[in-house]
Amino acid sequence: MPGNPTPTKLFKKQQTTSPMNFSLLILGPPYSTQASATALRFARAALANGHSIYRLFFYHDGVHNASALVTAAQDENSLPQQWQALIEQHHLDSVVCIAAATRRGVLSEQEVKRHGKTGGNLIDGHELSGLGQLVDASLNADRVITFG
Amino acid sequence: MDKQATDKPANKDILLVFRHAPYGNALAREGLEAALACGAMGAKTSVLYINEGIWQLLAPQDSGAIDCKNQAAMASALPLYDVDDIWVDEASLKQRNLSSADINHGKIITTARVQELLATSNSILSF
Numbered sequence: 001m002p003g004n005p006t007p008t009k010l011f012k013k014q015q016t017t018s019p020m021n022f023s024l025l026i027l028g029p030p031y032s033t034q035a036s037a038t039a040l041r042f043a044r045a046a047l048a049n050g051h052s053i054y055r056l057f058f059y060h061d062g063v064h065n066a067s068a069l070v071t072a073a074q075d076e077n078s079l080p081q082q083w084q085a086l087i088e089q090h091h092l093d094s095v096v097c098i099a100a101a102t103r104r105g106v107l108s109e110q111e112v113k114r115h116g117k118t119g120g121n122l123i124d125g126h127e128l129s130g131l132g133q134l135v136d137a138s139l140n141a142d143r144v145i146t147f148g
Numbered sequence: 149m150d151k152q153a154t155d156k157p158a159n160k161d162i163l164l165v166f167r168h169a170p171y172g173n174a175l176a177r178e179g180l181e182a183a184l185a186c187g188a189m190g191a192k193t194s195v196l197y198i199n200e201g202i203w204q205l206l207a208p209q210d211s212g213a214i215d216c217k218n219q220a221a222m223a224s225a226l227p228l229y230d231v232d233d234i235w236v237d238e239a240s241l242k243q244r245n246l247s248s249a250d251i252n253h254g255k256i257i258t259t260a261r262v263q264e265l266l267a268t269s270n271s272i273l274s275f
Contacts, residue, residue, distance in 0.1 A: 025273060027175070027275070059178060059182070060174060060175060060178050060275075061174075099181070100178060130185070131181060131182055131185035132185060132189055134182060134185065134273070135162070135185055135186050135189045135191055136189075138160075138162050138186070138191070138271040138273065139160050139162070139191060139271070141271070143271075144271045144272070144273065146272070146273055146274040146275075148175070148274070148275070
């Protein structure tokens with residue numbers, strides 16, 4: 001994204017606040033809306049400024065961010081790949097709601113077998129789990145932020 | 149992380165804000181499912197219906213014609229899951245020419261009280 005200020009520049013003034021532990025609820029799919037891209041930038045900025053992320057929770061259409069089948073045009077960034085890179089780099093806890101994902105065709109190898117389908121597409125680094133993980137994320141983070 | 153040290157998770161409350169109409173988008177349904185999960189896990193849970201979310205409360209709803217689960221029937225399970233505080237924004241009702249007679253549950257509150265709720269809740273999930 002040429003021309004955009006880096007997260008570090010944007011958030012520099014707020015660095016005096018004490019570190020926070022965030023949970024992110026991501027409801028937006030890649031490409032259709034800006035929600036997921038904004039969430040990704042928020043996560044990067046928070047981490048770059050010494051904050052931590054308790055959990056990423058992908059829900060509603062946000063589950064598509066965990067699909068390995070998403071294929072961006074050559075001159076565009078792939079949000080699912082960028083999320084995966086961030087998760088790997090910072091060892092983030094990332095949970096994808098299993099009910100929301102199954103309905104929308106985002107399946108792990110295990111779910112593929114269970115439902116008699118062919119070919120799982122859940123990107124490594126995400127875990128399929130239930131809404132209990134969202135409740136836990138809300139109770140244990142200093143702030144939970146919805147992107148949708 | 150001063151907050152974490154002083155606030156025990158069990159004492160934290162979760163407010164779910166419902167802002168979208170019941171059909172046409174799965175946000176209403178999946179938001180409600182999240183609220184039920186919060187209640188089922190014993191979290192102190194409350195919900196706020198605001199803006200287009202108000203339409204979720206209309207009774208009766210016949211969603212069979214569009215092959216969808218009845219949102220109002222699902223919402224009636226909230227008290228069973230220990231979600232006791234169901235708030236409804238008065239201004240959103242008025243803007244849509246609706247009154248307490250049109251909705252099937254919830255306590256109607258003023259904008260000032262809505263602002264207070266949003267300011268004082270520990271965690272807010274927005275759908």
